Amino acid sequence: MPVAQVEQEVTILRQDVQPLKRPRQRRQTYDAAFKLKVVREALERPAGSRIKPTCRDYPEIEPVLIELHAVCQYITVRNCSTEMNLI
Secondary structure: OOHHHHHHHHHHHHHHOOOOOOOOOOOOOOOHHHHHHHHHHHHHOOOOOOHHHHHHHOOOOOHHHHHHHHHHHHHHHHHHHHHOOOO
């Protein structure tokens, strides 16, 4: 088989292949009340075992999200306290 003919057949085969497209899922969003509830539950636990047990209670939440929400809550409380001259 000549090389030109093989290249032509490969090109035809490539045109027939359609990439598999999956519908994009929107990321899950949580309201502030839910975030605050999860962070409070995590902070009520002993310091060495906060994140993983809380994630077991809420399997839809990743450990990084709990840490992030806890830090954001701390910053928000600190900023509010600073504005009111409580610190």
